[in-house]
Amino acid sequence: MGSDLRLGTLCYGCGVCTSSCPIARTNPIFDPRQILRKIIVGKEDLYLENTIWLCSMCYNCQERCPQGVPVADLIFSLRNLSCRSGSVPQAINLQLDSIRASGKTYPLDEFDMKKREKAGLPRLKEKVTDVAMLLEENL
Ligand code: SF4
Ligand code: SF4
Numbered sequence: 001m002g003s004d005l006r007l008g009t010l011c012y013g014c015g016v017c018t019s020s021c022p023i024a025r026t027n028p029i030f031d032p033r034q035i036l037r038k039i040i041v042g043k044e045d046l047y048l049e050n051t052i053w054l055c056s057m058c059y060n061c062q063e064r065c066p067q068g069v070p071v072a073d074l075i076f077s078l079r080n081l082s083c084r085s086g087s088v089p090q091a092i093n094l095q096l097d098s099i100r101a102s103g104k105t106y107p108l109d110e111f112d113m114k115k116r117e118k119a120g121l122p123r124l125k126e127k128v129t130d131v132a133m134l135l136e137e138n139l
Contacts, residue, residue, distance in 0.1 A: 003073035008039035010067045017061035017071050023054050030054040032061050032071050039074060047081035050089050099135055103128030 017032040018024045030051050038046045061071040095105045113123050
């Protein structure tokens with residue numbers, strides 16, 4: 001996944017992406033329009049900014065952009081550049097380790113199980129090894 005960063009030049013800065021973004025609404029340091037601005041001015045080390053990892057990949061921005069800018073895909077491209085340069089934030093690497101070990105981004109404990117029980121939901125398996133296998137096959 002990902003897109004050619006040059007597609008960012010279609011952006012005219014309307015801000016629809018930012019106003020549609022659930023992460024920008026709760027975390028003021030994340031602003032997809034700002035990311036597009038930096039792409040347009042050719043900020044070469046943009047892929048090193050930790051904020052690109054805050055995107056939840058919900059695609060609201062991409063669905064709504066009046067210019068058809070593939071905002072989420074461009075953020076994905078920046079993440080790919082970050083991975084290739086070996087500069088992925090430690091928190092992301094820890095999540096990857098957890099997925100390898102248990103198939104989950106963080107280990108489930110009794111607290112999580114009790115919350116599920118209260119909501120009338122069944123217990124979850126602590127390990128989903130199939131996910132870890134898929135990950136190994138695709139790396
Ligand atoms: S919605 Fe599209 S055109 Fe508007 S600021 Fe975001 S990327 Fe640019
Ligand atoms: S895909 Fe990322 S940038 Fe776009 S709206 Fe969702 S969280 Fe925000």
